[in-house]
Amino acid sequence: MKPEYDIIIVGAGPAGSTAARMAALGGASVLLLEKDREIGIPVRCAEGVGQFGLSALIDIKPHWIAKKISGAMLHAPSGAQVPLHTEQIGYVLNRKIFDFELAQMAALAGVDIETRAFVCNLLHDAHGVAGVIVNRMGDKQTIRCKIVIGADGVESRVGRWAGLDTTTPMRDMETCAQVTIGNYNGEANTCHFYFSQRSFPGGYGWVFPKGQGMANIGLGISGKYAHLRAPCELLEDFLRQHYPHAAILTRVAGGVPCALPVSAMVANGLMIVGDAAHQVNPLTGGGIVSSMAAAQMAGRIAAEAIAKRDVSAKALSAYEKEWRRQEGKKMAMYYRLKQFVFDLDDDAFNHIANTVLKLEPKKRTMVNIFKAALLKKPSLMLDVVKLFAQR
Ligand SMILES: Cc1cc2nc3c(=O)[nH]c(=O)nc-3n(C[C@H](O)[C@H](O)[C@H](O)COP(=O)(O)OP(=O)(O)OC[C@H]3O[C@@H](n4cnc5c(N)ncnc54)[C@H](O)[C@@H]3O)c2cc1C
Numbered sequence: 001m002k003p004e005y006d007i008i009i010v011g012a013g014p015a016g017s018t019a020a021r022m023a024a025l026g027g028a029s030v031l032l033l034e035k036d037r038e039i040g041i042p043v044r045c046a047e048g049v050g051q052f053g054l055s056a057l058i059d060i061k062p063h064w065i066a067k068k069i070s071g072a073m074l075h076a077p078s079g080a081q082v083p084l085h086t087e088q089i090g091y092v093l094n095r096k097i098f099d100f101e102l103a104q105m106a107a108l109a110g111v112d113i114e115t116r117a118f119v120c121n122l123l124h125d126a127h128g129v130a131g132v133i134v135n136r137m138g139d140k141q142t143i144r145c146k147i148v149i150g151a152d153g154v155e156s157r158v159g160r161w162a163g164l165d166t167t168t169p170m171r172d173m174e175t176c177a178q179v180t181i182g183n184y185n186g187e188a189n190t191c192h193f194y195f196s197q198r199s200f201p202g203g204y205g206w207v208f209p210k211g212q213g214m215a216n217i218g219l220g221i222s223g224k225y226a227h228l229r230a231p232c233e234l235l236e237d238f239l240r241q242h243y244p245h246a247a248i249l250t251r252v253a254g255g256v257p258c259a260l261p262v263s264a265m266v267a268n269g270l271m272i273v274g275d276a277a278h279q280v281n282p283l284t285g286g287g288i289v290s291s292m293a294a295a296q297m298a299g300r301i302a303a304e305a306i307a308k309r310d311v312s313a314k315a316l317s318a319y320e321k322e323w324r325r326q327e328g329k330k331m332a333m334y335y336r337l338k339q340f341v342f343d344l345d346d347d348a349f350n351h352i353a354n355t356v357l358k359l360e361p362k363k364r365t366m367v368n369i370f371k372a373a374l375l376k377k378p379s380l381m382l383d384v385v386k387l388f389a390q391r
Helices: 014-025 051-055 095-108 231-242 288-307 313-341 346-357 366-376 378-389
Strands: 004-010 030-033 048-050 065-069 071-075 081-084 090-093 112-114 117-125 128-136 139-150 173-181 190-194 204-211 214-222 248-257 270-272
Touching: 004 014, 004 128, 004 288, 014 030, 014 095, 014 139, 014 288, 030 095, 048 051, 048 288, 051 090, 051 288, 081 346, 081 366, 090 095, 090 204, 095 112, 117 139, 139 288, 173 231, 214 231, 231 248, 270 288, 270 313, 288 313, 313 366, 313 378, 346 366, 366 378
Parallel strands: 004 030, 004 139, 030 112, 065 204, 071 190, 139 270
Antiparallel strands: 048 090, 065 090, 071 081, 117 128, 128 139, 173 214, 173 248, 190 204, 204 214
């Protein structure tokens, strides 16, 4: 580690490693700091991505993929099952390998990387953020830089230290619990989604097969309800009901900021990206692809700012403007749909399932499912058509 870099990135998740690689490819000297001892561990994720979104960002290596997914089954509270008609392919990744290799790709692009390096504060000077204070195995060091990029995930503090408001309202913080089981014998290429206000209030449950008898089984509920019953208790109920003999290989809990994006993503000498900036699809809780897309912009624009010797908030706001232009409207639409869907009661979910099951299989698409759901809320129909119809 050098005493000074152009750019320091806090957090080596998909956002941090992607931003680091882009910034190094743009000619900047870059340091990537990760507090955990190993990049990619622990995995707090169901690991699902769409093939279309990920392949637009990076050449997908076959060994990143645990399972190729070609089908989705939606489960209503009554037990009714709706097979979703979709032409899209998905993957359940192996994030231990995926995250690790994203960081390695950054290293090959020239990024310096340190693990067990906990950033505990920012350094400020008269112009704004000027570096980080990092605790490396008990040894506190100051490292100077021109730009800090906070890619420190849902637990982000970097933005707040620079004066940005990164608070996630309680109702928008999905609190999740998940196990990976080792004796799954369900359909190997189908992901399952469960809806019920009683079992998954303000959220949903999932079963994502990982191949070789493994599956990620979990749920997320709105933080607004987490005080009533903890997500891990609800998951135990679900496992008792559906997988009473599950052999549990891992157990994780975590949060997803299913909120509107933060109101400001840059300050003088500072940018935030990924979960830290709430760049998650608020309807699905998926943040791997969206955080990497944002990180590509952030890394590129950070390197350009270094080259132009202007790291003011005004210069760095090119990143925020580009992100809002490309993603802002879409995220706002997903947020409106999320508010509607996660307020439906179990009778409504059952009614939607029964309506869609009357359609011929090829018509059981996302658009038609939302059409059935939105009969009482036609104002959202335009959002649905824009979001799903052209895919
Ligand atoms: C249970 C669960 C299931 C999910 N399932 C999916 C899914 O199926 N598909 C999907 O697309 N998304 C899913 N997500 C969301 C997805 O995991 C995140 O959106 C994604 O990881 C965001 O990437 P990131 O790089 O912004 O943050 P993260 O991946 O969280 O990375 C942040 C990194 O910063 C490090 N860090 C934090 N603070 C510091 C510090 N002070 N100093 C140094 N390092 C620090 C952390 O250790 C971490 O490695 C799920 C989330 C949860 C909790």
